[in-house]
Amino acid sequence: MIANTLTVILILAGLVFFAAGTAGLLRFPDVYSRLHALTKADNVGLGLVILGLMLQAGGPADILKLFLIWVLVLAAGTTAAHMVAQRTWTHGEFESDR
Amino acid sequence: MEWLAQQLAPGLIYPTAGAILFALGLYGLIRRHHLVLRILALNIMGSGVFMVLLGIAARGEGPPDPVAQALTLTGIVVAVSATAFALALVVRLTRITGQAVMLPGPPDDHAPVDDISREEHAPSAEYDREHRE
């Protein structure tokens, strides 16, 4: 029961970060600030949801798999943000909406 | 409510959406000129076909039809290798004609039609010498 409540709270908190990430992606004025919005959703949003799901997991193998997914997404998000920023910088594609 | 859920069962709406995807891809294939867009349109048509197959396989009670799923799996791998080949052809065509569209006639006679390695990788001769030794 306590585990279920905790899961609900954690997943809801995660969803807030996903919503914030999407809002940031839409509302921020340029690529570099959008990077921030994106990585918050990646790291914290998914992290909270996975933490919530770990409480419901069947065994240590499942918990390990969930943790691995989170680590992989962290690495992917970091690298992608770096690569996009680098390309924007070197190709001179920077432009701001306002 | 229950009636509505039954009318909108996955076995019905997914094949319908698959048919619409196929028609959409066909429309794009006819109207667009850039060859990469045409390849995308073909891929979307293929996805529509897969969706029809899997949707029909998922109809009814019980586990879905494994034969249809196996066929789709085969189809996906064939589609990706055909796409890769088609994209390589588009790159080659662009190198020859300068445009990634189908031209009405044969390409100009004086257009360069030599091996890509000569243009792209200057150190070819040097590398050959190294390699022989």
Next chain:
Amino acid sequence: MTTFYLVAAIFLLATILLGLIRVLRGPGSGDRMLAAQLFGTTGVTILLLLSMTLETPALVDVALVFALLAVVAAVAFVRQHGLPEPSGTPIHQRHGQKKDPDDDR
């Protein structure tokens, strides 16, 4: 509990559809790529939630594969191979000044 997971999955799907606006608007290719990256993460989360709703543990493997390969497109975006990178390519700037005919603004 399954209902809750399902509602969360629908919510995340809705954020993907909203985020598509950024892909449609651009303006730069970096913006579009970032949006695709966010969709990848959201997709992983939806798969995890669906695996709880539909009680299909195999979906965790699908999420694992998505997480593993999420970076490939971004790397391809930056590091094209084979051809030498052309210096001073004006295509994006040139086009950026014109109004995109199918811009959805």
Next chain:
Amino acid sequence: MSDLLLVVFDLVLLVGLLGVAWRCLASTDLFRAVVLFITFGLLLALAWVRLEAPDIALAEAAIGAGITGALLLVTLERLRSIVVERRRGQPDEPPDPAGADALLHALHDPPPPRRTFVPALTFALVVGGLMVTALWHQPDAVGLEPVVDEHMDVSGVDHPITAVLLNFRAYDTFLELAIVLIALLGAWSLGRYDRLPARPAPGPILPGTLRLLVPVAIVTGVYILWAGSHAPGGAFQAGAILGAAGILLVLARPRDLPMAPSSPLRLGLAAGVALFLAIGIVGLLIGPGLLGYPPAWAYPLIIVIEVAATLSIALTLVALFIAGRPAGDDR
């Protein structure tokens, strides 16, 4: 309640899929079309999940996220480089026949002419309408599921899709491996590469990520291959994952990548087809027929074929990505 919510999920997903496909094909900016297509692949994987096809979702995840996206993005870069090069006018090249608009044409497709609108729309509507009508009036059928279920004990594996792919309809899988190989031969006939020069990363992030991802990808590939005998997974999915890892290495290229020497590479590429055919012919000679196995030997034979097929598919996908034959072959 849950049923209704699943319907809502389906409807949102399908609306998203159709909308993404429509905007993708309506784009004048090709980069935008490609990013929308990558998103399309992601949503498609979710659709396969809803259609109770986790095997297909796994393949779509590996191919859509790892291979198609990279392939399309790299193709766009190649097209752009070619057009930019032509425009600058290389000394040994004739002037560009396509003119000054060529640069825009490389990555932009102008909106199609008005006159094709009505015929294209009519044709698409007729074809789509016929398909929808046929689907709605199709009688309910059980399909082949009971037949497969009945014969599972002679297949040698516990997962019905693997049983169909590698035993009941081994023909399809064999020919599919052959088609993948033929696609590669086609791509190889277009040119050759001497070597791919190294592109050192500007920072520590990409090499660090590679050091994490590539080993995990290899382990995941082997795990998915192993899982295929009793759960969703198998040779195609594993091959696609390993192929994507290889593509990642080709893209990042921490050091000079000389094209692999010819014979081991070719052996690896042909291993799947060759082994499949050899085992199939042995089956023909000793009794069960072409591409058939004696039931007692089915499991080990399927595993051997799957390992070879995984290797071949992974290598072929990487080679298709590079899309030129190794230079060493020409003498």
